[in-house]
Amino acid sequence: MSVRWQQVPTASDVEAPLGELPAPRRPGWLRRWLWAPAVVATIGIYVTQRLVEDPSGELEMWLMLALLAGLMVTAVAALVRYRDDQRFAHESRSVEALRRDARATTGSVTVSERPVGDSVMLRGLLTYPRGDETAEDTWSLLVPDGADPGPRPHDPVAVWWAPGSDDVVARYHRGWADELRRRTG
Structure with missing residues (x-):
């Protein structure tokens, strides 16, 4: 709940009709779309890893670490987007129910x-x-x-x-x- x-501002406003409730706010652009560039970067690192022929051990290690970091950022950003979308949908349903009944x-x-x-x-x-x-x-x-x-x-x-x-x-x-x-x- x-x-x-x-x-x-005044005592008479307390029992006034409920009126229009503000619509829930969507999160900012970065929270909503960070997953997209993270996916593109991760795919780019993966493609680079596959295209490099006979990489040195050090280069292979750095590419693998970059790939893992890209996957982690993608996963966290996608989870944040999912939770934000769930919260927004829940708040929208609640506001609509209050408007109706x-x-x-x-x-x-x-x-x-x-x-x-x-x-x-x-x-x-x-x-x-x-x-x-x-x-x-x-x-x-x-x-x-x-x-x-x-x-x-x-x-x-x-x-x-x-x-x-x-x-x-x-x-x-x-x-x-x-x-x-x-x-x-």
Whole structure:
């Protein structure tokens, strides 16, 4: 499960309709296409190895090491491309499911803080009703210095989830959380 945080500017924005979610970003050109030049270079080294007649032992060793290095770079680059494509497809399906059939509910969070430079890394557990069961998703949020403060332990948050999606959207504003606590407490 993946939690997408939206720190909204006003308390009234928390319960506003979900709206358009940003499409997942594709990785950069290098991550997507590094395997292609690695394959070409590896094939070039292999062809060179086959065309050289009666190579010295040292040249044969260097060509074999270059071939192995080319194969390793090709394999790693292809694996990175494969994993990136899987992640992109998964995120695209989740965004589409949220666009089609988002369901709103209220959840709560546990929070732990850790300073990171000029920011604070918040992490915890998001708990919310999901159909007939209670879902628990881990989350993290980097709050830059000077930004709106993140959630406090056991604060309520607005949660959107959809059947068939592993992603949820959690919206938070401290004023909204305080108002909800006053109304229900």
